[in-house]
Amino acid sequence: MRILVTGSSGWLGQTLVPRLQNASHDVIGMDLLPAPTTQIVGSVADRALVRSTIRDFQVNAVIHSAALHKPNIETHETSAFVSTNVQGTLSLLEESVSQGSKVDRFVFTSTTSLMISREIRAARSRNVTEALWIDEEMTPLLPRNIYGVTKFAAEHLCRLFHQTHGLPVLILRTARFFPEEDDMAHEISQSGPNTKANELLFRRLSVEDAAESHVVAISKAAELGFDTFIISAKTPFHRGDCRQLIADAPAVVERYFPNYRGLYARVGWTMFQRIDRVYDSGKASRILGFECRYGFKEMLEELAAKSGGRD
Ligand SMILES: NC(=O)c1ccc[n+]([C@@H]2O[C@H](COP(=O)([O-])OP(=O)(O)OC[C@H]3O[C@@H](n4cnc5c(N)ncnc54)[C@H](O)[C@@H]3O)[C@@H](O)[C@H]2O)c1
DSSP states (O other), X not given: OEEEEETTTSHHHHHHHHHHHHTTOEEEEEESSOOTTXXXXXXXXXXXXXXXXXXXXXOOEEEXXXXXXXXXXXXXXXXXXXXXXXXXXXXXXXXXXXXXXXXXXXEEEEEGGGGOOHHHXXXXXXXXXXXXXXXXXXXXXXXXXXXXXXXXXXXXXXXXXXXXXXXXXXXXXXXXXOSSOOTTGGGOOSOHHHHHHHHTTTTBOOHHHHHHXXXXXXXXXXXXOEEEEEEOOOOSOOGGGHHHHHHOHHHHHHHHOTTHHHHHHHHTOOOOSOOOEEEOOHHIIIIIOXXXXXXXXXXXXXXXXXXXXXX
């Protein structure tokens, strides 16, 4: 397939493009910023550029990952979010279904962030009695910032273009895979690597798995038509754990990973005392046939190997 990948110079894009190439796809990368993984330097909101790219390269499939995202809230105007995340998505969808286009599938990189409302976020610091179990059925969705609002609007554009034009579209609501510190780091007592390790239990995945989910999605989109998937490392938890995850998360983790305390102690790490939400990626496993390779278990195995010996 000849695949247009937007956001090809980014953290995800630079991992995704070589993987698609290894899977024998021809990739055209488009990004505002130059990189070895990008051929077209320009904006997805530039409709003429999107049109000529899709036409001239006879693109068969689009993976749309370019976005302004959470860190850009501090640096960009609200209208820039609308331009990139909404207008950009619309340009790509319109040119994908325009006469003469050869595009027969579209994958949109979305975010689990849009599922977290102000109320849910505020509840983290209140006296909630159980963790929130989050799957694709959760309603209502009331995104709390311009990032979530524009990503949700873009998801709706994807749905609309599937309904009105029959374009197969898969939406991947990806959990966090950024390498930076959490923007709430000041509220977290754990170090960056410790935090990321803990998050693999309920809200994180590796960038390699994020990329791989797109490789699988583009191969399945035509067959699946339209769907939305949460993409996160497989959680070991079950709904029945939600109360105890708030009361005593380390005890729940220990039930699933009896060796975790010893391994954590060796490197001076600690578990979060409470875990207030769990992203369930079960639907992606059942319907998309995708499961992350790297999760908490694999991280513990690495820790055991690095810190030497058995545990
Ligand atoms: N990083 C995460 O933890 C995370 C979590 C959930 C979802 N996502 C989503 O994954 C996607 C990729 O995220 P990332 O972490 O690689 O971000 P990134 O910032 O590293 O990459 C995004 C890329 O998009 C490009 N871009 C921005 N505006 C553009 C425009 N108008 N036209 C063309 N290119 C433009 C940027 O130059 C950048 O290279 C985004 O859609 C993001 O919303 C990321």
